[in-house]
Amino acid sequence: MVAITSRSRSLAGQLLVLQLAIIVVVLVAVAAVSLAQSAATFNRVEGRRVAALGEQLAGNPLLRDRLTRPAPRETIAPLVQNALTQAGVTSVTVADGRGRVVSSTNPTLVGSPVVLGDPRVAQGRSWSGELETNGSRELVAQVPVLGAREENLGRQLGVVVIGEASPTWSERLVGASSYLFTYLGIASALGVIGSWLLTRRIKRQTLGLEPREIAGLAEHREALLHGIAEGVIALDPQQRVTLINVVGRRLLDLPEHCLGRSLAELRISGRLRDVLAGAGSGPEARDQVVVRGGRVLVMNRMTVDKAGRRLGSVTTLRDRTELARLEQEIGSFRSTTELLRAQTHEFANQLHTISGLIQIGEHDEVVRYVDALSRHRASLDLTVTSRIHDTAVAALLMAKSAVAAERRVELRISERTGLGRLAPDVAADIATVLGNLVDNAVEAVAGGRDGSPGTTANTTGDAWVEVELRQDASSVEIVVRDSGPGVAPELAQEVFTHGFTTKAAEGGERGIGLALTRLVCTRRGGEIAVTNTGEGAMFTARMSVPHEREEAR
Template sequence: MRKQRLKLSTLVIIVVCIVVLFSLLITGILISNTIKDTIHKTTEEKAEVIGKTVARSGVVQSALVDNDGSKKVQEYASDIQRSTDVSFIVVMDMNGVRKSHPNEDLIGKHFKGGDEKDALSGHVSSSISKGTLGKSLRSFTPVYSDGKQVGVVAVGVPMKSVSDALADGNKQIVIGSIIGLFVGAIGAYLLSRYIKRILLGLEPSHIAKILGERNTMLQSVHEGIVAVDKEGKINLVNKSAMDIFKKAGLKDNPIGMQINDYMASTQLPKVVELGKPERDKEQNINGLKILVNRVPLIVKDETVGAISTFRDKTEVNKLSEQLVGVKTYADTLRAQSHEFSNRLHVISGMLQMEHYDDLKQYIHEIVELGSQESGDITSKIKDAVLAGFLIGKLSLAREQNIKLSIMNHTTIPEPNYSYITHEMITIIGNLIDNSIDSLVTSSVKKKTIDVHLKYENEQLMIDVIDSGLILENELDDQIFEKGVSSKGENRGYGLHLVQQSVEKLKGNIKIDSNEASNVQFSVVINYPKKEEDKC
């Protein structure tokens, strides 16, 4: 069974209370020792002052010199004792014989304790010792008369008084410690709530789990991911991003580096500054092209950084080619299926009417037309993807009752790079689709589209001419802008993509519209052929 962990709030309260308790305990011990030393020192000083006062008294000095007057000394000592609240004041001669004592029966007898010897030798001393009045703190002061020591004054303070004073001090320490512990517990509770609020109510174990899951997800994502903070410092790079960076020749471990120092072509600092996302942008890293999305990281309406997701554009192009191929194949099958169904209806009708000669001629024309169209395209166009694409477009055009003619004036070789095929499909496909859309809504009776292909000096010339209506003059300068179309809203993307693909292939495009040729798009692009096809 898994051991249940303490909650963060409980853990914080326990730790803070232990720290406060330990601190108060150490402080209490230190203060208690200080108080004890202070009380002892104060008591000693008090007894010493009383002893010096008594030792300087003329009554005491005369009685000790004359070895008489014990009664006067006893009265004097008793008065001082009552006024100073000490345990005893004993005056003794140089033989240790008492001249005064709280118990008058002990006057004339020797002082007991043995700690008076230093004082009899002329030194001020103190000690803790047990005598006839119990355990006490004693102070001994020599008595001098005319420069000669004549006796000693002993002043005693009962240890009970010292212990009581120390106990009172410790009591105050304990009260202060309890109050401190209570305040510490309240502070720990408030601190735990504050930390919990910062952590969005999550426990440390949950945070660790979420962080682990997030890291695993980031590392398993196929797209490269890079995140920077507000200052443009890299703080996150996943495995896919590192693979792309290595492919581009960038060094390892960019964490902590400035993004501009690591990758000069980045636009992440701009995204952080403007707080606006950039989507589907192309970026060149040491010759490696990637397709990038950049998004600002906004927390509580403040931009705290930016994150970039990207993929190698070569992979994107391959995927796009696959998707285009599948779509073309599906469109071709659909168009041919529809076309075949219509022809079956015609054949069925002729059979029912028993027009066998006409039926024979009709089937012959169908076979000849299919063979001529596909044969001319496959024999002249060496790129199988492009050839299949154009055959599919022929069927789609016939489905719309539009005559599409593909005229290859020269043999079109296979391109040296696969991405050229992708861009070619974008260019020719969108130009044909644009013409089909124009003719479908057009009122002209003869609906034709002529596509002319010619290859010379590693350049491919493409002319697409349709019999649709001429372009409106106000659209001539804007026809390639994104979203601009004469067909209404949410249109105008095809020709924009055509222009982008032409620019990528370092070519040019122009458009001509007049009464004689209607609408003609002329494209010239660089088209290096495959190495094995070169002479």
Template sequence: MKRISLRMKMFIFSFILVVFSVVTSGWIMILNISTAFEKELGARAIAIARTVAQLPEIKSYVGKEGGSEIIQPIAERVRLATDVDYIVVFDMERIRYSHPSESKLGTLFEGGDEQASLSEHEYISKAQGVLGFAIRAFVPIMNDEGVKQVGVVTVGILSPTIQSLIVEYRNDMLLSLFWGLFIGLIGSIFIANHLKKQTLNLEPYEIARLVEERSSMMQAMDLGILATDEQAKIIFMNRLAKQYTNFYGHSIMLRELFPETWLAKESQKSNEVIYRPLLCHGVMYLVRIYPIKVKDRPVGSLIMMTDRKEAHILAEELTGIKTLVEALRAQNHEYMNKLHSIAGLIQLERTEDALNMIVDEISDEQNVVQFLKDYISDYSVLGLLLGKRSRAKELGVSLIIDQESFLLEIMNGLSSGDMVTILGNLLDNAMEACLNLEDRTVTLCLQSNATFLFIEVQDNGIGLPDKAERIFEYGYSTKQKDGRGIGLALVKQIVDSNKGRIFVSSQIDSGTIITVKVGMEEKDD
């Protein structure tokens, strides 16, 4: 069976609603007219009845034998003059003295609603009479002295039926119905088209299926996914995001869930993809913020969270391979230069000098490599140090590794990737600080086991200006070119997430010492 389109459904529904509204309004209008008409008829009837009850002839002859011969002509003249349907005069015994039908004279009044009028009460009633359903006014007739009731005057005006009112006002009603339906038809078409446009020409079942598919995909992804609106209010969280943030409630502002103020600010920039680490409940996450735009207008952002440790576990081998490759590349460049020197000595027939150079180089390199292999147990860190040592030689920097250094095992809570990040960034910044000097020296002391980590990097560079702690802020860089201010900020986040501390000691033109301590509170105290 073919589905009815949303546009057609809205058109039919709106049109039926308009028809119902117009018909209902017309019916209510008829009822209001009928009620108002009846009130007007009642007021008119009781005014006529009061007038008739005050006529001297009526007062004098009601209740007397032959009184109908005097009362009937008077009542009929008044009836015809006022255009009412009947005027009936009866005495206290309910004997009629006037009636439009003379055959009813002398008979009992049998309306059923006249009892109160026999007790000097004046009122209006609506009841079925001899001539039909009518609005009737009852007024008591008092004697000339006004102290004794002698009869009752009732004036009746037949009440118009609903059908008669419809017939009377049919032209006005048809005109109103026509214009109502016409305007309703135009409005229905407009609403249907507007709604279809707002739903991107998708049918409701298509929207429902699309939402279900997108939700299932979001829930199935191995990423924590959050969506925010333009006010940075979280409107969607998948299962992994709820697990990461330990929040299972309803919508909440991003700044309330994450105290980091930069996250809410970056999520509202909506101009480029942002990559940042994020500390949440003591766990480090890698965060990507994607702007969401509709017709070039920012409407929110999509935030993807990845557990940094899980990412490092997957990238552990790749990280180690990369650092080893960098070490080999740097060593290859260094050895090529030395081979050129040896080749030149051989060409000059200075074979003894060439042999001594080979022996010295092999001995020096073997000593360093053997020391690192003996005291550095993690291959990623080992590869990094070899690579940085070769890189330092390329830059003309003397990288000295303290003989008291050791890495028995990586401290609990840290990964090889964390160690590579900390050491790599500290050494890079130290070597960068020495480049403008002739004597360039960087010293590294690394000590680590399962319970603590100690790293000290010292350089004899240009030093840091006041407020040296700013080097750990995002976006702050001491480099003149290509500095993004991220490396040391990553170092600080890793150290903070493991409840460690960083100490900076620096003097202008004398150098800088950066010390990292994790898990050493008792020793420090």
């Protein structure tokens, strides 16, 4: 029942109880310190007073004279009573030189040995301090009585003991209770007011949620973040990481303790930093392609605002690497379809030409036309197969040649081309890189011939794409040149990171073909780069293929 009550208590009630408890503890501590200081003050002030009274009584000539006579009790009692009345102390006691009490305000002590606080008092030294006598504790001053006459000069005649009863703790507390209760009431009122103001402030900062509701939200958030398959990362306005789930940390290759650290501290730069920070993309960024740690990531960023105040941003990440590879496989089927469609179109045109020649009776011209087509096809086949011995790569170039011809682009094979047979996995990677580069080059050249906005192609010459493949003992180099508009210098270093094609010259983003191309080259221990020639762009890709040539043989 107690646990249920404590859980159901509101935040204001918890703060009030806590502050009142703190106030009570502080007041008790202050009271204890005050009482301790009061005791120290009493001992200091009253100690000086009883010491002075003892010295005054011990220096009384009448007391000295009567201590040297027989039966001093009757003669000293008036002096003791007079000192008690005038000084207002608790007790006055006089002992003779043998240490026996001869007179005291407490008659029960007469005749008994005097209790000394310090043995040196019997040797003529004064002493003051607390001493317990007859069950009560007193602040006592013990002063020796020294002879002043010639016959007893300097001899100790006795001891004067002046006592002042020390007040108990309860008496001191009762004496201070009037202002302690006042302080407690004032402190309680201030605690209630302060608790109410603090509660209002905390309520505003926590959007009116109680602690158990905040804890529930935190638990739900953790379950949600770690239960989704996508990566999530949140940044504050200073670009510090405020939230990230396990998937996001894995995709971005961040350390385990990255919360609270800025993008600069995490060494995130380039395209990834621009997307996360929203540089140049406005409050929202949709389907931004970024390459990070060998992965193709698709990122969506949204800025978070509250009441016109920027709170930061949240970015989701999806790993599209496998999807990109599947897209390339689908692209190969699409290329085959395009090849068949282009060949169908080409064959249809040739048949129409042959049919027209027959209809007008030019039979000899039909023979010459068919011979020319046969020689052209044989020449192309011979050019490709004589220089490229790997059937997969050769077939790819034959297909790309037909597609390029349909778009009025000439696909050339460089005279320096030479490629032997390759292992199947190596041939597949080379076909992926070569196919992407040729597609981008044909797209760029065809766009320039069509007069697309923003292109600067040389329209006075023919549209062409040239492929050069070179192979040595440990690597394969692919060079694709074109007569297109080229790549803008500012994009030359970022074109692969952004996932642009050569259409980037027109300002448009075209998927992840070049990003995947770079991944394949990197995985094969190579690299890819782009430069502008006098006539267009030149992409150079290099991949390491150790010992695979020999295995293929």
